[in-house]
Amino acid sequence: MSDKxxxxxxxxxxxEARKNILRLCHKGATHIGGDLSMADVMTVLFQYGMKYNxxxxxxxxxxxxxxxxxxxxxxxxxxxxxxxxxxxxHVLEEFRKFGSHFGEHPSGEIPGIEISTGSLGHGLPISxxxxxxxxxDGRKNRxxxxxxxxxxxEGSVWEGAMASAHYELGNLVAFxxxxxxxxDGETEKLMHLEPYSDKxxxxxxxxxxxxxxxxxxxxxxxxxxxxxxxxxxxxVIARTVKGKGVPEMExxxxxxxxxxxxxxxxxxxxxxxxxxxxxx
Amino acid sequence: MAQETFKFFDLIEKMSAxxxxxxxxxxxxxxxxxxxxxxxxxxRSNKTGDFRKAHPERFFNTGIAEQNxxxxxxxxxxxxxxxxxxxxxxxxxxxxxxQVRTDICYSNLPVRIVATHGGLTTGxxxxxxxxxxxxxxxxxxxxxxxxxxxxNQIGKVVEASINWxxxxxxxxxxxxxxxxxxxxxxxxxxxxxxxxxGRDVTLIATGCIVYHAIAAAEMxxxxxxxxxxxxxxxxxxxxxxxxIRAARETGAxxxxxxxxxxxxxxxxxAEVLAEEGLSCPFKRLGIxxxxxxxxEPEDLYHLYGYDAEGIYKTARAIL
Numbered sequence: 001m002s003d004k005x006x007x008x009x010x011x012x013x014x015x016e017a018r019k020n021i022l023r024l025c026h027k028g029a030t031h032i033g034g035d036l037s038m039a040d041v042m043t044v045l046f047q048y049g050m051k052y053n054x055x056x057x058x059x060x061x062x063x064x065x066x067x068x069x070x071x072x073x074x075x076x077x078x079x080x081x082x083x084x085x086x087x088x089x090h091v092l093e094e095f096r097k098f099g100s101h102f103g104e105h106p107s108g109e110i111p112g113i114e115i116s117t118g119s120l121g122h123g124l125p126i127s128x129x130x131x132x133x134x135x136x137d138g139r140k141n142r143x144x145x146x147x148x149x150x151x152x153x154e155g156s157v158w159e160g161a162m163a164s165a166h167y168e169l170g171n172l173v174a175f176x177x178x179x180x181x182x183x184d185g186e187t188e189k190l191m192h193l194e195p196y197s198d199k200x201x202x203x204x205x206x207x208x209x210x211x212x213x214x215x216x217x218x219x220x221x222x223x224x225x226x227x228x229x230x231x232x233x234x235x236v237i238a239r240t241v242k243g244k245g246v247p248e249m250e251x252x253x254x255x256x257x258x259x260x261x262x263x264x265x266x267x268x269x270x271x272x273x274x275x276x277x278x279x280x
Numbered sequence: 281m282a283q284e285t286f287k288f289f290d291l292i293e294k295m296s297a298x299x300x301x302x303x304x305x306x307x308x309x310x311x312x313x314x315x316x317x318x319x320x321x322x323x324r325s326n327k328t329g330d331f332r333k334a335h336p337e338r339f340f341n342t343g344i345a346e347q348n349x350x351x352x353x354x355x356x357x358x359x360x361x362x363x364x365x366x367x368x369x370x371x372x373x374x375x376x377x378x379q380v381r382t383d384i385c386y387s388n389l390p391v392r393i394v395a396t397h398g399g400l401t402t403g404x405x406x407x408x409x410x411x412x413x414x415x416x417x418x419x420x421x422x423x424x425x426x427x428x429x430x431x432n433q434i435g436k437v438v439e440a441s442i443n444w445x446x447x448x449x450x451x452x453x454x455x456x457x458x459x460x461x462x463x464x465x466x467x468x469x470x471x472x473x474x475x476x477x478g479r480d481v482t483l484i485a486t487g488c489i490v491y492h493a494i495a496a497a498e499m500x501x502x503x504x505x506x507x508x509x510x511x512x513x514x515x516x517x518x519x520x521x522x523x524i525r526a527a528r529e530t531g532a533x534x535x536x537x538x539x540x541x542x543x544x545x546x547x548x549x550a551e552v553l554a555e556e557g558l559s560c561p562f563k564r565l566g567i568x569x570x571x572x573x574x575x576e577p578e579d580l581y582h583l584y585g586y587d588a589e590g591i592y593k594t595a596r597a598i599l
């Protein structure tokens with residue numbers, strides 16, 4: 001289970017997560033842009049917001065987490081390693097290795113991962129099933145899911161959005177990594193999503209709109225979640241920057257996915273440490 | 281191995297598999313609170329209303345949103361539930377195809393997809409025909425594919441499914457098909473039923489074509505040809521032993537299904553024959569590589585040559 005950490009500790013952990021994400025990207029290609037954009041939210045979720053037990057991954061009372069944007073596996077592995085499910089060395093050793101479960105998309109065979117994901121628009125409906133089940137069984141856990149903003153161009157997301165509100169799933173919390181860039185470019189040029197908050201509101205959701213890189217705001221969103229037995233699902237729209245923390249990658253469509261060399265890794269990690277030293 | 285159980289019956293009494301399904305669900309739901317039921321605005325069609333009445337908290341009507349329904353079923357199954365999910369075969373196998381494959385089959389979840397209106401049974405045109413569903417679901421790893429041989433058999437399939445691992449695709453018709461099994465019998469998933477033994481040819485059928493195979497066997501017997509009739513209710517995993525014995529012992533095989541001949545029962549039988557190195561006169565009957573037209577199912581089966589007469593003529597032709 002996660003202990004409640006201070007803002008400073010969470011910032012340190014988010015910085016460490018980014019460096020680990022880069023280490024993984026150095027081992028093999030990852031969806032690095034989206035890994036970096038959701039790193040702060042993932043850190044706060046697993047180091048502050050969720051209850052779970054890495055010693056007992058199937059603990060019935062745990063909060064569930066579904067990575068609907070399964071291509072963010074790199075950030076997910078790092079987050080789970082830092083949460084204690086396995087070591088970061090293990091991830092680095094196993095990542096993209098022949099026969100390993102640590103591939104480009106999360107596998108339900110890995111401890112801490114509820115179900116294999118990767119095809120977009122699937123996580124929200126699965127989360128609804130888990131939230132309904134929690135209610136049927138009288139459990140008090142929440143179900144969290146993380147979607148990409150481009151992912152919400154999928155129709156099944158809105159089928160799920162409708163159903164979550166209809167079933168009054170106050171135990172369901174969706175995060176959207178609103179980095180505004182998908183593989184082919186800017187979401188607003190490709191197939192616009194705005195007015196984004198209004199869409200979720202119109203579907204009956206409790207909508208929180210935050211800066212997805214301000215740890216204080218992410219913590220604030222977690223603290224302001226309505227009670228588990230309330231009757232409205234919550235969506236946290238986390239405004240983020242694709243490639244956040246690595247200047248060459250920020251808002252750069254060419255860094256949707258890729259790998260980095262030794263020099264890039266060393267320089268980027270040093271930059272991240274320097275920025276953290278300045279309090280960022 | 282097939283079990284020989286039956287004599288011929290008059291095939292007069294007709295039943296609706298959907299009615300049998302609805303009643304059985306409500307019944308087994310009483311003692312098993314793992315069972316949850318989902319439908320996508322087709323409760324009145326797939327007769328799951330009895331379950332809703334008895335267990336409203338375990339019944340979810342998702343509205344007309346099949347992808348969402350299959351995803352929700354996966355989530356419920358992940359948490360230990362056994363979801364029975366019902367919609368028409370065409371929507372279960374195609375509209376929500378990827379959710380079935382990736383959310384349910386990939387994780388080997390115990391979701392029971394009970395698809396109604398398989399084949400041409402709606403008569404409502406290609407948009408509502410489930411004519412590729414067995415081919416599609418058969419190709420999905422971990423999936424078991426079943427088409428009960430008569431309307432009452434769905435009750436036995438539902439009972440057997442409680443102790444069966446992994447996902448299941450169970451395909452029934454519209455209803456109004458004859459009752460074949462009038463006495464109590466043992467049903468086992470994956471084990472075909474030899475309805476009638478014979479030495480001259482084997483008619484292997486699934487779903488609502490089983491009774492046509494029986495009628496065809498009667499016609500053949502008048503010509504002095506003794507046909508073996510097999511109810512191959514489980515199309516995957518298929519009863520290899522029964523197919524091998526049919527080829528060796530009767531020397532000719534005709535398959536019949538209300539489904540495209542590509543990828544369903546006929547293909548599954550052909551795969552076994554080819555891999556076993558068994559060569560015998562062999563024909564697959566069903567819908568050819570085409571979209572079927574409008575009409576009453578029985579008229580369409582006749583037109584496309586997989587009703588009793590079509591099976592009879594084919595058997596005569598290959599012998």
